[in-house]
Amino acid sequence: MRDLIIRNGRVIDPSIDRDEIADLYVIGGRVSAEPANSGCEVIDARNLVVAPGLIDIHVHLREPGQTHKETIETGSQAAAAGGFSSIVCMPNTDPPADNPSAITWISDRARAGALVNVFPTGAITKGLNGEEMAPIGSMVQAGIVAITDDGHCVQNHEVMRRAVEYARMFDLAVLDHCQDYNIVGSGVMHEGYWSSVLGLDGWPRTGEELMVMRNILLAELCKTRIHCQHLSSGGSVRLLRDARARGIQVTGELCPHHIALTDEFVSSFDTNYKMNPPLRAREDIEALIEGVADGTITLLGSDHAPHACFEKEVEFDRAPFGILGLETELALFLTILVHRTKAIDIKHLITMYTVNPSTLLRLQKGALVSGADADITLIDPDLEWTYRKEHSFSHSRNTPFDGWELKGRAVRTIVGGRTVWSV
Numbered sequence: 434m435r436d437l438i439i440r441n442g443r444v445i446d447p448s449i450d451r452d453e454i455a456d457l458y459v460i461g462g463r464v465s466a467e468p469a470n471s472g473c474e475v476i477d478a479r480n481l482v483v484a485p486g487l488i489d490i491h492v493h494l495r496e497p498g499q500t501h502k503e504t505i506e507t508g509s510q511a512a513a514a515g516g517f518s519s520i521v522c523m524p525n526t527d528p529p530a531d532n533p534s535a536i537t538w539i540s541d542r543a544r545a546g547a548l549v550n551v552f553p554t555g556a557i558t559k560g561l562n563g564e565e566m567a568p569i570g571s572m573v574q575a576g577i578v579a580i581t582d583d584g585h586c587v588q589n590h591e592v593m594r595r596a597v598e599y600a601r602m603f604d605l606a607v608l609d610h611c612q613d614y615n616i617v618g619s620g621v622m623h624e625g626y627w628s629s630v631l632g633l634d635g636w637p638r639t640g641e642e643l644m645v646m647r648n649i650l651l652a653e654l655c656k657t658r659i660h661c662q663h664l665s666s667g668g669s670v671r672l673l674r675d676a677r678a679r680g681i682q683v684t685g686e687l688c689p690h691h692i693a694l695t696d697e698f699v700s701s702f703d704t705n706y707k708m709n710p711p712l713r714a715r716e717d718i719e720a721l722i723e724g725v726a727d728g729t730i731t732l733l734g735s736d737h738a739p740h741a742c743f744e745k746e747v748e749f750d751r752a753p754f755g756i757l758g759l760e761t762e763l764a765l766f767l768t769i770l771v772h773r774t775k776a777i778d779i780k781h782l783i784t785m786y787t788v789n790p791s792t793l794l795r796l797q798k799g800a801l802v803s804g805a806d807a808d809i810t811l812i813d814p815d816l817e818w819t820y821r822k823e824h825s826f827s828h829s830r831n832t833p834f835d836g837w838e839l840k841g842r843a844v845r846t847i848v849g850g851r852t853v854w855s856v
């Protein structure tokens with residue numbers, strides 16, 4: 434690995450409120466205040482943004498158990514191609530990551546084959562069944578950065594309360610997939626006009642909002658941080674805004690499909706429009722974007738959820754939930770949030786992908802200060818390009834964004850001073 438000089442880029446490091454045209458130096462895999470003496474690699478970053486390596490806090494790598502969908506290796510390649518130097522993987526593997534040896538296995542696999550940093554999460558409950566707490570303390574020792582039953586949601590509020598209190602002892606964030614099973618029932622799409630027209634079971638906003646409210650109450654009661662994953666409802670944004678104004682440690686996350694698409698797309702019966710929580714209405718999109726603009730929603734993630742073609746190519750109500758996300762999320766957010774709606778600027782977007790996830794999960798990442806790991810993402814914010822799923826590094830192809838024209842993308846991803854991907 435050679436030392437680096439990244440020349441003439443717009444260096445944006447929100448951790449120290451830095452935004453200027455400058456050179457960035459890397460020596461021995463770390464950011465340096467002084468340039469290397471000689472023989473280093475020079476990267477021309479004119480007209481590019483030089484950002485701390487982006488972090489995606491919501492990724493499904495499918496290993497162990499479902500390697501026909503994705504592996505830690507292929508998922509990490511997709512992450513690198515999307516501009517992500519770090520990803521946080523969900524525990525709903527097969528078997529679930531609900532014990533320390535599963536966490537150690539994932540970390541070992543990642544060390545051996547992943548192009549980017551992989552931070553594992555552990556389950557809240559054993560087998561993700563919502564009943565009995567997983568051994569959280571020993572999973573912390575094995576290296577988890579949060580607990581979540583993502584894909585599932587703990588319905589018993591007492592079990593959730595105990596898990597939140599236990600997590601607090603380790604200064605560990607609890608991430609929650611907010612879904613009230615009784616209200617949602619067999620819902621496969623947003624409950625509204627289109628679910629009636631199409632004759633599909635509805636998944637109402639209330640099913641999410643009830644659990645967002647539960648999490649707000651528990652975060653207040655237990656005085657610790659709870660993070661609401663992949664918010665889809667405008668009502669969730671309003672609840673979160675009020676709670677945060679009262680100083681409660683609750684955060685929310687946005688995935689690109691929830692602002693790029695509405696439930697109307699489901700009328701094609703294409704199962705690449707089936708996700709959980711579901712695509713919603715125009716007014717939800719407006720509320721979500723407003724929530725990002727005013728700082729109510731502070732984290733971005735993909736909910737990268739690979740599924741094989743044979744699994745998705747079935748009737749809509751029988752198909753699994755979820756789509757790919759790692760290689761399109763940055764471009765979709767740049768296109769929608771920065772260019773089209775101008776809800777936020779690129780510095781704000783980078784904050785949501787670097788400082789905010791590192792703060793939530795206590796990661797020693799997301800900054801370009803001297804001595805920091807040289808995890809760096811080079812972004813061309815104005816590059817116009819067309820996403821083609823056949824070029825994806827993922828093992829799967831389940832995306833509704835094939836052929837979309839997007840503006841802005843990562844052009845190089847550096848992890849620990851080593852370029853792991855470039856256009």
Ligand SMILES: [Zn+2]
Nearest residue numbers: 583584610709
């Ligand atoms: Zn989920």
